[in-house]
Amino acid sequence: MKIVLIGFMGSGKSAVAKALSEQLGIAWMEMDQLVYQKTKTRSMHEVFALGGEILLRETEIAIAKEYALKQDLIISTGGGVVLNKIILEYFKKQMSRVIFLHTPFEQIAKRLEGDDSRPLFKNLKDAKKLYDFRLPLYLNYADEVIDLGLRSATDIALQIKGSIHGL
Numbered sequence: 487m488k489i490v491l492i493g494f495m496g497s498g499k500s501a502v503a504k505a506l507s508e509q510l511g512i513a514w515m516e517m518d519q520l521v522y523q524k525t526k527t528r529s530m531h532e533v534f535a536l537g538g539e540i541l542l543r544e545t546e547i548a549i550a551k552e553y554a555l556k557q558d559l560i561i562s563t564g565g566g567v568v569l570n571k572i573i574l575e576y577f578k579k580q581m582s583r584v585i586f587l588h589t590p591f592e593q594i595a596k597r598l599e600g601d602d603s604r605p606l607f608k609n610l611k612d613a614k615k616l617y618d619f620r621l622p623l624y625l626n627y628a629d630e631v632i633d634l635g636l637r638s639a640t641d642i643a644l645q646i647k648g649s650i651h652g653l
Contacts, residue, residue, distance in 0.1 A: 487512070487650070488559050490577045492624055493587035494617050495565035496594040501639035502587060502646070503562035509640075509647050514560035515553070517567065521545045543570050550576040568623035578627075585646060586628035591617045593636075 491499040500516055507514035524545050527533050533542050546567055554576040567573050591614055634642060
């Protein structure tokens with residue numbers, strides 16, 4: 487079983503991946519952390535300074551290719567992973583279950599208020615345009631859509647676990 491979590495930055499993918507990992511007893515990985523390892527950087531700001539969004543997306547493709555064949559894994563992707571269909575195709579070919587964690591933009595904006603670590607969330611108006619542009623892509627690639635609302639990562643993970651096991 488491989489579960490790929492997609493969603494906009496700040497939607498809770500990492501927290502849900504960790505909770506789901508604990509509930510299912512399988513490993514989880516953070517795609518952004520693998521990007522940092524492969525590019526020998528420590529933050530998205532450094533990745534963007536080194537090679538811009540092109541370097542980020544090319545590195546994500548390499549990671550998807552490398553991890554697509556692995557099983558018993560939960561992958562928390564970066565928010566822009568849906569911009570390159572090659573990445574999702576690698577996972578879909580290997581029967582990964584792609585789950586979109588849908589979080590309203592207003593909730594994301596509150597979560598990320600004061601967070602300077604996200605280069606594409608510097609301007610709220612531009613971030614909202616990016617969110618609106620990506621939303622149909624998340625919906626298109628998702629095998630399942632989960633509306634997060636104000637529920638905890640543990641509750642969301644329990645819902646995913648239930649849907650996987652047909653409960």
